[in-house]
Amino acid sequence: MRYAIVDGKKSEAQPKLKGHCPNCDAEMVAKCGRVKIWHWAHKGCPPCDPWWETETNWHRAWKNCFPMDWQEVSHIDPYSGERHIADIKTPYGFVIEFQHSIIHHTERYEREAFYKNMIWVVDGLRNSFDLTYFNIGISGPVQNNPLAYKINWWGRSRLLHNWADSGAKVYLDFGGENLWRLIIFDSEKNVGAVGPISKEIFIQNCKNGEPISVSYIDEEEK
Numbered sequence: 001m002r003y004a005i006v007d008g009k010k011s012e013a014q015p016k017l018k019g020h021c022p023n024c025d026a027e028m029v030a031k032c033g034r035v036k037i038w039h040w041a042h043k044g045c046p047p048c049d050p051w052w053e054t055e056t057n058w059h060r061a062w063k064n065c066f067p068m069d070w071q072e073v074s075h076i077d078p079y080s081g082e083r084h085i086a087d088i089k090t091p092y093g094f095v096i097e098f099q100h101s102i103i104h105h106t107e108r109y110e111r112e113a114f115y116k117n118m119i120w121v122v123d124g125l126r127n128s129f130d131l132t133y134f135n136i137g138i139s140g141p142v143q144n145n146p147l148a149y150k151i152n153w154w155g156r157s158r159l160l161h162n163w164a165d166s167g168a169k170v171y172l173d174f175g176g177e178n179l180w181r182l183i184i185f186d187s188e189k190n191v192g193a194v195g196p197i198s199k200e201i202f203i204q205n206c207k208n209g210e211p212i213s214v215s216y217i218d219e220e221e222k
């Protein structure tokens with residue numbers, strides 16, 4: 001994790017620092033090695049949140065777009081008491097999960113059901129050829145408002161299949177200036193539609209608690 005509680009404050013890992021988990025209060029040790037990004041780990045036990053994913057620079061870069069208080073926030077179900085750590089939880093009660101590794105569809109459903117008001121941002125650069133297949137497969141636009149492009153998926157990975165039936169909005173991050181919302185995808189025909197939105201606007205919308213914008217082509221300007 002990026003943060004632990006040290007002397008009552010949310011703190012990043014520093015060599016030899018000790019802290020407590022903001023989610024379960026267990027003792028945490030700072031891991032400040034040369035290979036992995038500096039982080040906190042539960043002392044002598046696995047993470048208290050089974051949904052926790054080892055952080056990458058990609059996760060950190062995204063979290064950095066939001067205030068510290070919004071990062072790694074415990075979300076507690078008021079009825080069951082079940083608790084998990086949201087990557088970003090805004091003061092508006094809205095959760096953003098950044099997903100790098102492949103997630104089993106059962107866990108995906110569970111997470112969507114738990115957070116309810118959430119979206120996914122998915123790392124599209126996890127597999128080296130996915131960006132190339134995305135660029136080859138995209139055509140259009142097929143719709144101007146909101147702007148949508150057709151996507152044929154010829155990639156060997158199941159990047160789009162894995163998110164096709166998500167109950168939450170899914171935004172693919174291929175490292176460019178835009179995110180691509182997966183609007184629809186037919187897993188059998190390997191075809192769907194995606195809509196671009198600038199990352200800057202996406203972040204602004206999330207920060208302001210606004211609905212996330214969609215792009216469009218102004219009919220009169222064409």
Ligand SMILES: [Zn+2]
Nearest residue numbers: 021023024048
């Ligand atoms: Zn914990």
